[in-house]
Amino acid sequence: MNQFKAFRIHNDAQGYHSGVETLQTEQLMAGEVLLECRFSSVNYKDALAGTGQGKVVRHFPITGGIDAAGDVVESSDPRFQPGDPVLATGYGLGVSHDGGYGRYLRLPADWLVPLPPGLGPFMAMALGTAGFTAGLALQRMEQNGQTPEMGPVLVTGASGGVGSIAIALLARNGYEVVAVSGKEDQRQRLMEMGASQVIDRNQLPLSQRPLDKACWGGLIDSLGGDILAGLLPQIQPWGTVASIGMAAGMGLSSSVMPFILRGIGLLGIDSVECPMALRQHVWQRLSEQLDRPLLEQLVTRVIPLEDLPGAFEELLAGQARGRILVETS
Numbered sequence: 001m002n003q004f005k006a007f008r009i010h011n012d013a014q015g016y017h018s019g020v021e022t023l024q025t026e027q028l029m030a031g032e033v034l035l036e037c038r039f040s041s042v043n044y045k046d047a048l049a050g051t052g053q054g055k056v057v058r059h060f061p062i063t064g065g066i067d068a069a070g071d072v073v074e075s076s077d078p079r080f081q082p083g084d085p086v087l088a089t090g091y092g093l094g095v096s097h098d099g100g101y102g103r104y105l106r107l108p109a110d111w112l113v114p115l116p117p118g119l120g121p122f123m124a125m126a127l128g129t130a131g132f133t134a135g136l137a138l139q140r141m142e143q144n145g146q147t148p149e150m151g152p153v154l155v156t157g158a159s160g161g162v163g164s165i166a167i168a169l170l171a172r173n174g175y176e177v178v179a180v181s182g183k184e185d186q187r188q189r190l191m192e193m194g195a196s197q198v199i200d201r202n203q204l205p206l207s208q209r210p211l212d213k214a215c216w217g218g219l220i221d222s223l224g225g226d227i228l229a230g231l232l233p234q235i236q237p238w239g240t241v242a243s244i245g246m247a248a249g250m251g252l253s254s255s256v257m258p259f260i261l262r263g264i265g266l267l268g269i270d271s272v273e274c275p276m277a278l279r280q281h282v283w284q285r286l287s288e289q290l291d292r293p294l295l296e297q298l299v300t301r302v303i304p305l306e307d308l309p310g311a312f313e314e315l316l317a318g319q320a321r322g323r324i325l326v327e328t329s
């Protein structure tokens, strides 16, 4: 019997509440693999889950955390042996199945990705869902024909987790990257990540017309709403837009002109249910391409489980700067 701490989320007679509790490994949900989680991270979705905003949690009580990285302790699945370093992101983690905000968790073997060589649990979680999503976006944009020759790629929500890693990855692959951020104090950091230019989000020209001067080769968008709609008319013919998030709005009001007169592709990026073969390929690519010192620089702090509520508030207020890691023990 192992006793450990976990950040639990409840929705019961006392309402929606969350906090650090003591659990026994016997209380863990079912799964073929018992994992000792070394690190997790804080994503926007974790903030929604931990605070009850957005109604993303589908099972109560639950251990939060959509990301986990650590070592296999025991496994009834022949693909995994005790001591194997693994990571898991998405699927039901932290929303319908216990997630990474606890030292131990049991997971279905089908959800586990062996850690690529050279990527320890700390670096894996410096990337986490945010990094994986950025990698998936670029992978799918390139499958759709995106190349550096098509012109600069715009990245919105640039100071956040997805945005920051998207900048680094695009730059590493030879793209000119223009970052859009609401934070003046992040300009220098975004340039160091690989942006050639940073545009103030409040000064970003948004088109009202169906088609406008095409100035961007492509777009990785974490914001949605009017910002995404106002940028579609500015994408070069045959460029691709990766729609990732909705930090600025869920709606999308656009004409079909950019699609039918310029052949623009609007790709939805779903990190949660991404098929395993593509998932492993993207993790391998991230491991090979991302510069370790740059990633370390991206981690603003490593927090204990007790500090999660403060981190959630920060993300929900749009104040995220890079990545926050969670040490689970």
Ligand SMILES: NC(=O)c1ccc[n+]([C@@H]2O[C@H](COP(=O)([O-])OP(=O)(O)OC[C@H]3O[C@@H](n4cnc5c(N)ncnc54)[C@H](OP(=O)(O)O)[C@@H]3O)[C@@H](O)[C@H]2O)c1
Pocket: 043, 044, 045, 129, 130, 133, 156, 157, 158, 159, 160, 161, 162, 163, 180, 181, 182, 183, 201, 222, 223, 243, 244, 245, 246, 247, 248, 269, 270, 271, 272, 315, 316, 317, 318, 319, 320, 321, 322
């Ligand atoms: N599709 C998927 O599978 C998937 C996976 C991961 C994340 N997401 C979504 O992608 C988005 C970004 O995730 P993340 O983890 O990078 O979040 P994050 O670290 O909190 O970053 C979001 C960034 O968006 C900007 N922002 C926040 N609130 C805003 C607002 N009200 N209006 C305009 N800009 C705002 C801020 O950047 P600036 O100040 O620099 O502009 C902020 O740092 C979230 O909506 C998240 O749910 C989706």
